[in-house]
Amino acid sequence: MNNTKKLTISAIFTALAIAISIAESYIPYSAIAPGVKLGLANVIPMTLLYVLGPLYAISVQAVRIIVTGLLRGNLVTFFFSFFGGMASTVLCALIKKQKIIEFSVIGLSVIGAVIHNTAQFFTALVILKNINILWYIAILAIFAVIAGVLTGIIAKYTIKAIERYSRSI
Amino acid sequence: MKKADVLLISILICIFLILIGIFLFSDSENGDILVIQQNQKVIYKDSIHKDSEIYIMDASGNVINIVTVKNGTAYMSFADCANKDCIHMGELTTGSKKQISCLPNRVLIYLVSKNSNVDGITK
Numbered sequence: 001m002n003n004t005k006k007l008t009i010s011a012i013f014t015a016l017a018i019a020i021s022i023a024e025s026y027i028p029y030s031a032i033a034p035g036v037k038l039g040l041a042n043v044i045p046m047t048l049l050y051v052l053g054p055l056y057a058i059s060v061q062a063v064r065i066i067v068t069g070l071l072r073g074n075l076v077t078f079f080f081s082f083f084g085g086m087a088s089t090v091l092c093a094l095i096k097k098q099k100i101i102e103f104s105v106i107g108l109s110v111i112g113a114v115i116h117n118t119a120q121f122f123t124a125l126v127i128l129k130n131i132n133i134l135w136y137i138a139i140l141a142i143f144a145v146i147a148g149v150l151t152g153i154i155a156k157y158t159i160k161a162i163e164r165y166s167r168s169i
Numbered sequence: 170m171k172k173a174d175v176l177l178i179s180i181l182i183c184i185f186l187i188l189i190g191i192f193l194f195s196d197s198e199n200g201d202i203l204v205i206q207q208n209q210k211v212i213y214k215d216s217i218h219k220d221s222e223i224y225i226m227d228a229s230g231n232v233i234n235i236v237t238v239k240n241g242t243a244y245m246s247f248a249d250c251a252n253k254d255c256i257h258m259g260e261l262t263t264g265s266k267k268q269i270s271c272l273p274n275r276v277l278i279y280l281v282s283k284n285s286n287v288d289g290i291t292k
Contacts, residue, residue, distance in 0.1 A: 005260050025251070034254035072251065091248065107174030114181060128277050129209045136267070138188040145181050 012038035017044040017064040036143045045089045046155040049164050054093035061089040088112040109152030113144040200280030201263045207276050233274045
């Protein structure tokens with residue numbers, strides 16, 4: 001793939017990720033449990049990690065979080081998405097790079113979801129300074145594993161589709 | 170899915186179930202004093218059996234949350250944020266270990282027992 005193609009794919013995916021983030025904020029997940037979220041937008045950096053490499057994945061994730069933060073929410077919610085999203089994408093890129101234990105997209109996606117959750121827990125700890133909030137984070141972490149499996153499956157098929165596409169042109 | 174994936178998912182679920190288990194079976198204090206914390210400071214502390222409505226305001230005086238205390242239960246009855254998670258978190262009754270939090274507004278409400286030192290937790 002040449003650079004123009006890479007740039008075009010990242011631009012389309014950034015726009016897609018922002019649209020998914022905003023669309024997802026209208027889904028009433030609170031009916032399941034307050035704070036639970038599928039995190040569909042995280043399919044995008046996960047896909048890019050495989051298709052274009054870690055730098056593209058991390059930059060697209062950063063742009064998505066900043067733009068979504070400007071469009072919705074306040075400073076506190078921005079910090080939540082920022083620390084959660086960046087920690088998960090950066091650490092996933094590092095885990096994918098090591099060759100000791102090899103995970104598939106689904107495994108990596110689960111790791112990403114749990115890191116997302118853990119980073120947000122530490123952000124909550126700094127913002128609220130109250131350790132008792134741990135109980136709720138443990139419940140959310142179970143949902144994070146489920147969400148990680150689901151987004152991992154979506155990412156797996158997206159990666160396949162893009163690889164087929166880039167071979168055909 | 171690879172073997173490593175299955176192993177990872179099972180280990181993670183076990184860890185979190187154990188954490189929830191530890192939490193559920195840990196010693197419970199019979200907390201019946203409602204504490205409201207905003208920006209890491211305790212702004213309200215009174216018995217949960219005393220009915221009242223507490224208006225929580227931001228720095229410029231706008232009401233951002235309303236906590237209602239009624240018939241021994243406390244719940245968030247209003248929030249100005251978008252997702253209203255804190256309203257969906259239900260109510261606190263005597264002995265509840267859960268906390269209701271409104272993260273965008275940095276508001277947290279929970280129960281403590283008579284002899285516990287609130288400042289020790291929130292400092």
